[in-house]
Amino acid sequence: MIGAACALYAVRAGLDVVVVDRGPVAGGTTGAGEGNLLVSDKEPGAELELALLSCRLWREITEARHPDVGRPPADRGLGRAIDGRAVDGRAIEYEPKGGLVVASTPEALTALTALAAGQRAAGVDTVPVVADQLRELEPYLAPGLAGGVLYPQDAQVMPTLAAAHLLRASGARVETGRTVTGVLRGADGAVRGVRTERGDLLAPAVVNAAGTWGAEVAALAGVSLPVLPRRGFVLVTEPLPRRVRHKVYSADYVADVASDSAGLQTSPVVEGTAAGPLLIGASRERVGFDRSFSLPVVRALAAGATRLFPFLEHVRAMRAYSGFRPYLPDHLPAIGPDPRVPGLFHACGHEGAGIGLATGTGHLIAQTLTGKAPDLDLTAFRPDRFAEEAAP
Known part of the structure; x- marks a missing residue:
């Protein structure tokens, strides 16, 4: 789900995106979730701010209409993918039931x-x-x-359908059944792409949206993330x-x-x-x-x-x-660039809130990928915060 949302907003920001997954779409934690989009279980602080942003973005996405129905394209805002296809709230069983x-x-x-x-x-x-x-x-x-x-403000989606529809609406290239075996880095230490069992995929940025397996992907890039x-x-x-x-x-x-x-x-x-x-x-x-x-x-x-x-x-x-x-030990996800490896970004560690926080996370990742100031302060979500705690 997090990867799908990152793809959606990154493509909308004008980037070329490849989503790589060793299994099928929603074959991991996403497919085993309840699909909750919650603000009720968040204490005041950074996670609640992210939940409120995500809640607004979920509404905007699911209130969108297809191009031949309802509002004209200029009025669709975030509900319109760049290829003109919208995410139908009914198709993903979006229920703003509270x-x-x-x-x-x-x-x-x-x-x-x-x-x-x-x-x-x-x-x-x-x-x-x-x-x-x-x-x-x-x-x-x-x-x-x-x-x-x-x-x-609490709502629900069917998570497997939501991930699939967001990926489809993004227009990103999706490579399922393909395992990332390494993160490629140049002589300067910066990311150059990923290695898979079916060849290399070159890119100036890699987003670690591997969920529960985020620690494994981080380790491939030579950094620690205690997911x-x-x-x-x-x-x-x-x-x-x-x-x-x-x-x-x-x-x-x-x-x-x-x-x-x-x-x-x-x-x-x-x-x-x-x-x-x-x-x-x-x-x-x-x-x-x-x-x-x-x-x-x-x-x-x-x-x-x-x-x-x-x-x-x-x-x-x-x-x-x-x-x-x-x-993650402090119950906050890792979101944003990793200062230890130029070009490496993290979007994982959301614990049980990943479905609900996906849209806000994807939006913030797209902003940081394109060099824009993110709408929220990402200090609390810094991926290297645990390395700082471990230092003597």
């Missing part, structure tokens, strides 16, 4: 309200919801919850009539996202999809690239979801799947 964060206790509600106040000061739309109003928004919620906060896999499972129910209207999750989820623990953490997250099934999460644990199925984790997800929505006790699960979030 998020509802609920608190089970008065203490959790106090913490959630304080977080929402800080987010609101940073530009997030937040709507306090008292306990009696929760079931007006979500009629099937469990009784007895203390209250919550509604986030109208680690953080495994998560998603439980998928049978198709249902729309009973869950928003993305609904427990206030504990925000703390789990920010946690540095390597151990298993689960907090209930439930949301519907345009196709009918509910997606149930969320779990986090650092177990390397272990793809083993974990029945205890899936049981914990089911139990948490049933506590939020008791009707789920009688709903069948169709399947479960897992993926690896690209985790």
